[in-house]
Amino acid sequence: MALLQPLLRLLLLRPPPPPPQRTPHLPPPSASTRRVAAASAAALLLLAAASPPPRPARAEPGGGEDDVDETHVVRLFEGASPSVVFIKDLLVVAQPRGRDGRGAQPVYDEEGGATVEGTGSGFVWDSSGHIVTNYHVVAKLAGDGSESHRCKVFLEDSSGTSYSKEGRLIGYDTAHDLAVLKVDVDGDKLRPALIGTSRGLRVGQSCFAIGNPLGYEHTLTTGVVSGLGREIPSPDGRVIRGAIQTDAAINAGNSGGPLIDSYGHVIGVNTATFTRKGSGISSGVNFAIPIDTVVQSVPNLIVYGTTVSNRF
Incomplete structure (x- = not known):
């Protein structure tokens, strides 16, 4: 009994455990309280919808898919443009002979050439100095000789240096609106265009036109292949079949320039555009x-001068 007394004293000195807490019973919300809560939630949703979305982080230069595509187009132009040439059709006008029998000097413009009658584009075919363009760009060179026409070709060599050379017409194909010029230039200064194929083209794939529209040299326009197998008129009244339709802008001065694909390969020669009546502005067709x-015609023009149909 003496041993149990200390234990009893400890038990008596320990405080009793606290009573369990009871959750107060709240009455259910009234109808007016529920309406106020619903209105508050609706207001918060409206504020969230009206607030502008967060702005995306700006991509660093050289990063992101859009920047990659843009860089690709820039490199595509830089690689293909040295193969594109600017062609001027020049007319040398000689004044009538004087009483002393001497012939008058031609009338020159500020560039040291003759009067500019027309402009166009072309591209370097090979390192021998052959230039491919449209026949209608240089058609006056193949005239009857009553007028003294000559052609000036503006080129850019592999180092980026620009210069001009006189171009000689060596062959033309009126049925396909094609012509070949020849310039006397060292082969190592020329950068021939990369020739691709038009077989297997699909509507919707990207394409790019490089030329000299309205006299603005080395202009790039972009678009897609809009249609295939089109028919367009040729200079001799025939029909050119299988033409490529594109919405890449082509205007006066683009004729004869290359249409290239996403790999920089030439897939066509820009030739014609439909314009809105009276405006002179391309309609996108x-x-x-x-x-x-072109690949079938140009080698014959280089070797024989003209196509068989034009020789007979």
């Missing part, structure tokens, strides 16, 4: 001669 047709 433009055409190029397929490069497979």
Whole structure:
């Protein structure tokens, strides 16, 4: 009994455990309280919808998919543009002979050439100095000789240096609106264009036109292949079949320039555009001669001068 007394004293000195807490019973919310809560939630949703979305972080230069595509187009132009040339059709006008029998000197413009009658584009075919363009760009060179026409070709060599050379017409194909010029330039200064194929083209794939529209040299326009197998008129009244339709802008001065694909390969020769009546502005319906047709015609023009149909 003496041993149990200390234990009893400890038990008596320990405070009793606290009573369990009871959750107060709240009455259910009234109808007016529920309406106020619903109105508050609706207001918060409206504020969230009206607030502008967070702005995306700005991509660093050279990063992001858009920047990659843009860089690709820039490199595409830089690689292909040295192969594109600017062609001027020049007319040398000689004054009548004087009483002393001497012939008058030609009338020159400020560039040291003759009067500019027309402009166009072309591209370097090979390192021998052959230039491919449209026949209608240089048609006056193939005239009857009553007027003294000559052609000036503005080129850019591999180092980026620009210069001009006189171009000689060595062959033309009126049925396909094609012509070949020859310039006397060292082969190592020329950068021939990369020739692709028009076989297997699909509507919707990207394409790019490089030329000299309205006299503005080395202009790039972009678009897609809008249609295939189109028919367009040729200078001799025939029909050029299989033409490529594109919405890449083609205007006066683009004729003869290359239409290239996303790899920088020439897939066509820019030739024609439909314009809005009376405006002279392209309607976005433009055409190029397929490069497979060009590949069949140009070697014959280089060797024989004209196509068989034009020789007889």
